[in-house]
Amino acid sequence: TQLLEQSPQFLSIQEGENLTVYCNSSSVFSSLQWYRQEPGEGPVLLVTVVTGGEVKKLKRLTFQFGDARKDSSLHITAAQPGDTGLYLCAGNNAGGTSYGKLTFGQGTILTVHP
Amino acid sequence: NAGVTQTPKFRVLKTGQSMTLLCAQDMNHEYMYWYRQDPGMGLRLIHYSVGEGTTAKGEVPDGYNVSRLKKQNFLLGLESAAPSQTSVYFCASSYSPIVEQFFGPGTRLTVL
Numbered sequence: 001t002q003l004l005e006q007s008p009q010f011l012s013i014q015e016g017e018n019l020t021v022y023c024n025s026s027s028v029f030s031s032l033q034w035y036r037q038e039p040g041e042g043p044v045l046l047v048t049v050v051t052g053g054e055v056k057k058l059k060r061l062t063f064q065f066g067d068a069r070k071d072s073s074l075h076i077t078a079a080q081p082g083d084t085g086l087y088l089c090a091g092n093n094a095g096g097t098s099y100g101k102l103t104f105g106q107g108t109i110l111t112v113h114p
Numbered sequence: 115n116a117g118v119t120q121t122p123k124f125r126v127l128k129t130g131q132s133m134t135l136l137c138a139q140d141m142n143h144e145y146m147y148w149y150r151q152d153p154g155m156g157l158r159l160i161h162y163s164v165g166e167g168t169t170a171k172g173e174v175p176d177g178y179n180v181s182r183l184k185k186q187n188f189l190l191g192l193e194s195a196a197p198s199q200t201s202v203y204f205c206a207s208s209y210s211p212i213v214e215q216f217f218g219p220g221t222r223l224t225v226l
Contacts, residue, residue, distance in 0.1 A: 004156075006156070009154065030212065031212060033214070040219070040220070041219055041220070042118070042204050042206070042217025042218050042219055042220055043157070043204075043217050044217070045214040045215070048213070048214065088156060088157065090157075092211070092212055101147075101159055101162065101172065101211070102147075102157075102159070102215065104149075104156035104157040104158070105156050106154055106155055106156045107154075107156050
């Protein structure tokens with residue numbers, strides 16, 4: 001069974017601060033996705049990283065895939081109250097018995113105070 | 115396009131009762147998934163389908179059954195509900211197993 005450990009589980013910060021969320025595994029993933037979920041709604045994809053060492057930027061959000069494709073991070077610069085939500089990482093293994101299935105981390109609940 | 119829709123949005127059951135959750139997608143996706151979400155545990159895969167007429171077990175399939183008789187619909191059944199099945203259930207679909215999954219708004223189920 002592939003596991004994804006996400007940390008921290010909770011993050012409460014002030015507007016304007018920077019933060020990083022980590023997603024770690026002992027397994028190699030062919031790709032890794034980051035989703036954001038707001039209360040009462042389903043998760044929505046933010047980004048997919050595929051290549052080891054890949055860095056993708058989405059405005060103030062920076063996503064990195066580890067060189068060995070076992071870990072990933074999400075960095076938010078100058079957080080805003082609108083960034084509040086649940087952030088989920090999900091690993092995808094395109095081969096073997098895990099084909100077609102995502103493995104999700106436990107999630108990070110981010111609260112940004114004005 | 116409605117995307118992925120789920121019916122019902124809320125439901126309260128008594129232990130031992132049965133119910134069916136309906137998921138519908140209008141994106142012509144081959145792959146459909148049922149997850150449950152519990153506090154501190156992320157999303158856990160219950161069952162999934164790689165095409166019409168096919169189903170497969172996920173990480174936590176016990177106590178649930180599924181059917182995919184039509185490509186656009188994926189049904190999740192609870193034959194005899196238990197309090198441990200109190201959760202928020204999400205359906206998702208995708209056109210390929212390695213790309214974005216589109217999620218429905220969820221069904222909040224409480225089993226008393």
